[in-house]
Amino acid sequence: MKIFVTVKQVPDTSGKVAVKPDGTLDRASMQTIINPDDLNAVEAALSLKDALGCKVVALTMGPFPAEGMLRELLAMGVDDTVLISAREFGGSDTFATSQIIAAAIDTYGVDEDDIIFSGRQAIDGDTAQVGPQIAEKLHLPQVTYAGGIEKDGNTLLIRRMLEDGYMTIRVKTPCLITCIKELNTPRYMSVRGIEECFDKNVTVMNYDSLKDHPLIDRTTIGLNGSPTNIYKSFAPPVKGAGMMLEGSGKETTDKLVSLLAAKHLI
């Protein structure tokens, strides 16, 4: 039994975000972090490893600096990592990305008792699409929005969160589960893990490693293989400044209420 975890390195959108005059993101000036929901997926995998002693494999697709993120995951307790990186993969939308990651997982080899954990969504795109699309390409069942995971023989019992409650779902392995932040609290790297992470393995899968896989075709990967294209990107407008009311006493709130009443808002 082994557990795959898909992770993504993303710009930290909660910090200072720089937008260039042409409306695109100034990535160079931004910090990168491990996508927050993916850390919950890593923790879900490591918790099962603690209980069952299985192997945990983290995969990411991205440019070479993403290797640093994989080392951090190795220091947290992940056993093996795969960096999927090639110029041919650049510009992929969620369809093309899932095509490539599914090919990489399949090349690594999925056994009957394996599980794939993904984060619910990445904070750069917020699409939540790559997990379900990997599951479809691999013909595996999926359960998204997992807020609780319990292993029961060769099945998992998932508490799948809805806006107005939850469902309990039983799913057989192999399967793909997407994890939300309420699922767990991710662990930190251990001192021993940091010492050992540089001796552990980062496998690189490039275009040559995957080109013979049936999912990999020039018409289904990269910019040219992506069904969606960005037509325009722009920054939202800045709303004009409103009225600052002087003072903070009762006179001020009286004035506010009369302004609202005059506009028939209350």
Added chain:
Amino acid sequence: MDFNSADISAFKNVWVFCEQRQGTMMSTTFELISEGRRLADELGVELHGVLLGDDVDGIAKELGGYGADKVLVYNSPLLKDYTTDAYAKVLCDAVMEFKPEVLLVGASNIGRDLAPRCAARLHTGLCADCTHLDIDLDGYVNFLRTGSNLDVDNTKFETKLFDINSNLKMTRPAFGGHLMATIVCPRFRPAMATVRPGVLKKRPYDEAKAESVEIVHPAFSLTAEDMKTEVLEVVKASRKLVDLIGADIIVSVGRGIAKDVAGGIKLAEELAEELHGVVGASRAAVDSGWISADHQVGQTGKTVHPKIYIALGISGAIQHKAGMQDSECIIAINKNEVAPIFEIADYGIVGDLFQVVPELIASIREMKANK
């Protein structure tokens, strides 16, 4: 089945996946039908609702009232509760049979499970969590005049690559609301979008159209063997959830209540009650465990556009603004005079909310008494 998603001329009509739970239509479905009506009119085609469930004919008519020309109903005990496998199979098979050119799905936890799975199977493009949709280029350009920082008159919109006038233009926030992107799916059909709940407006309900809508039951195949997951139970939250999206007035709390959390929330509740509104919260307040997540407004919470939005002790992080900046009137009360929330506020008061809010409540009561 003979299906080629790249043969775009074979596709026609706008479809809306009509999400229901326990036999009750999700209100987002009506927003999507209303929007789908406009898109279908711009394309000069029909609008069809696709309704999956167990014995759900009774709720099909209502879709006509919001603008659907026809409703395709798929009834089966196997479709009673949502499962990815059963719903994806029936919806994909229906798309392959009838070939709609546009397919809209609500961006609920269910829609965002179903739509990507279907897009991958159909080999087509899907744009997640859209907040604005256009067919007509003129309408899109007008939207950009007020909805973007683009110099619209000096921007080129035509492209040689595809006919921009007949392609669905799907606009959505990215990077936590710092950027907006308009996505197209020019080479494959259907163009698919999940649409954020609460953003699009419902049309007025038309009783006559509800009576005249055509309801059909296409043949389909679905067996228990098609389903690899089993729903053991469906549990509704016992606590009554806050209806932020439908609220006219929202009083939200943020980090500013830290010095007296219980007192701050009580003040917000009193103010909300005085105005017949509900209490919202920033991500900081939810993450600190002060208030439950169903109160959260913002990029990761709910998008709201009430008549009045009162922000108490909320600094106005861009993620929060993304969820409330379209409110009709924004009132900010904050101790910090340079808090970003004041940049989008219609009225701002610099002061301690624990002092200002009781005075505001008193002012409202006086105003009511004098009416």
